[in-house]
Amino acid sequence: MSDFVRIERDGDIGLICLTKPPVNALGVALRSATYDAVQTLLADDSVTAIVLYGEGRFFSAGADIKDFGRASETPTLPDLLKALNDSPKPTVAAMHGVAFGGALELALSCHLRVGIHGLQVGLPEVKLGLLPGAGGSQRLPRLTGMASAIEVICSGRNIADDEALRLGIIARLADGPAREAGISAARDIAAGALSATPTDGLNVAHDEQALAAARQKYSGKLNAPLKAIDAIEAAALPIDEGLPIERALFMELMESDERAGLVHSFFAERATAKIPEAKAEKRAIERIGVVGGGTMGVGIATAALLAGLPVTLIETAEMRIDAARANVEKNLAGAVKRGKLTKATHSVAVANLTASADIGALAKADLVIEAIFEDMEAKAGLFSDLDRICRPGAILATNTSYLDVDAIAATTARPADVIGMHFFSPAHIMRLLEVVVASKTAPEVTATAFDFARKLRKIPVRAGVCDGFIGNRILTRYRKQCEYLVLDGAGFDQVDRALETFGFAMGPFAVGDLAGLDIAKATRDRKAATRPPEERYSRVADLICDQGWHGRKTNIGYYLYEGGKKTGPNPGAEDIVAAERKALGITPKDFTDEDVVARVLTAMIQEAAMILEEGIALRPVDIDAVQLFGYGFPRHRGGPMHMADQIGLSEVIARIETYAAEDAYFWSVPPLLRQMQSAGQSFAALNDKGIST
């Protein structure tokens, strides 16, 4: 008997239980053990039917994603699935929890599927840049028809138990445990009460209309859904012809950058939780205080209420309390519409909110998050008040986006209890939470902040103290480079288009118009006194703002707007650029869209390497996660550090050296990049080394 499966008997029924924690991923060890178990039960004449089920929380999470990019070992998943489909004895999959990807494909190759209430199934391969590579694109259409299979496979969405039943993916929805439900289905097959059919023997009609509509819907985006449609089209052929077509397309996608980027993003989402403080004892967080009833405070309060926690929201300006409460309630009503709250949990969340002008109401809070305006003096005053009011052991967090968390901590007599929790707007929706660990923050406070973040379903990333932490530091560098590109010859629309084609939802100038050009100018004005004299400074944004052109809210900024819709470039803004170039004696250059992306990305990589070198981020993957989950970096690109590996460090260094000939202040090769290049090291290898602190 193997460590990964258990063969069991219930009379004449043979059972195979998958027992590979944490998620029964179908790596070679589990595949091989399952294959051998199938052969054992086939060879045993006293066995009349075979039931597969899983131990633990899930039936199985599918193929082992860690294996992607490595040579596949036998038995492959298709080998195992063929054995189940071709079995002369009825084969039954009894699924509980989840059955995703290869796990659902395993079940589809059985002659009958039973689901336990609460089951979710799906073929999420496109989310990893793949298509179902073990028969899913051939067998699912045989059960559901082509149109439904296209929708399920191309969206990669999860399908709930009742829908799985309706679509014909499962034949029966039962109460658990899965083992008993599987046995009972096998007995019903023997009694003729359920019919078991090898899926491969079924036919599916070619659906030209559904195929054409899907091709149109997915064209010009990612590659995987389009290849998946090609594979599903082949399901109308005999299965022996369709399966090799699917496999060839799957293998082609396996080699793609899109797949590598998406898989990196999958693991990035999970890797950030691995911090040196993870094992420290956590403090109980049951009552939350939020100070500041503006957009951030309201968003943070909403996020905590959505997690079922009671929140006291302090807005010291009494006349704004009602507005703050109303805004939280609006967010909660939105959460009901998005299916995040039921009527009952909505009522609990509303009742859990206390809004007050009295900061003394925070005396019993376990965690207070400050979200007032970005002013050191105001924050210092508030933290010394909190220090006086809050109970010993309460954690005091600041939502500052760039101020010095050490300096804020120093205004209290309990710097070990002070930490940064940098949320992103809208805070109840954006998944990133930068956890800024100051020099005196206690390990259990960091561990508690991570725990709290997970309760809020956020992706916490550990950052050190510096101006802008990880995300805003890179953003500043990114924006500057975009402004230089415009000054040197690119158009606002070219920069936006190039970055949107790369995969950002919006380019930097479109984002500027959305956020309000006056707001960015106020930040620049505040920082003007500390701007190094050697730094190149583009006055274009200031001059545009001085015209009263503040972006969308004034219907004019970098672009023109009408009724909230962009109507075209703003010729006035382009005139400002032309005049500024003339005044500075700049002869505009032609940049290709590739040049634009190369420069912007290289600028981000340069800053990211410095962040890593300074120990502000623990690992390259933490930087990627910040970019992916807080700044709209395209998921299929994996993040700037992943891209640096793909571009190659020598090429990144060569680019920086070339650009430095024009601006040696902005561009310089971080020593870490040189060290890594001479050691032949990659950022991926730094991730694999684990936590370096």
Ligand code: 3HC
């Ligand atoms: N392969 C390898 N590792 C996996 C995995 C998989 N398929 N699914 C999850 N894991 C790992 C996670 O990385 C994590 O590891 P860590 O603890 O070291 O960080 C651990 O299992 C637990 O996962 P989660 O933290 O995500 O746990 P949750 O309980 O929140 O979620 C889940 C569990 C719903 C199964 C979720 O992990 C998930 O959706 N997994 C991916 C499923 C998927 O995409 N399957 C398709 C794979 S592609 C395929 O099958 C190709 C086929 O067509 C040939």
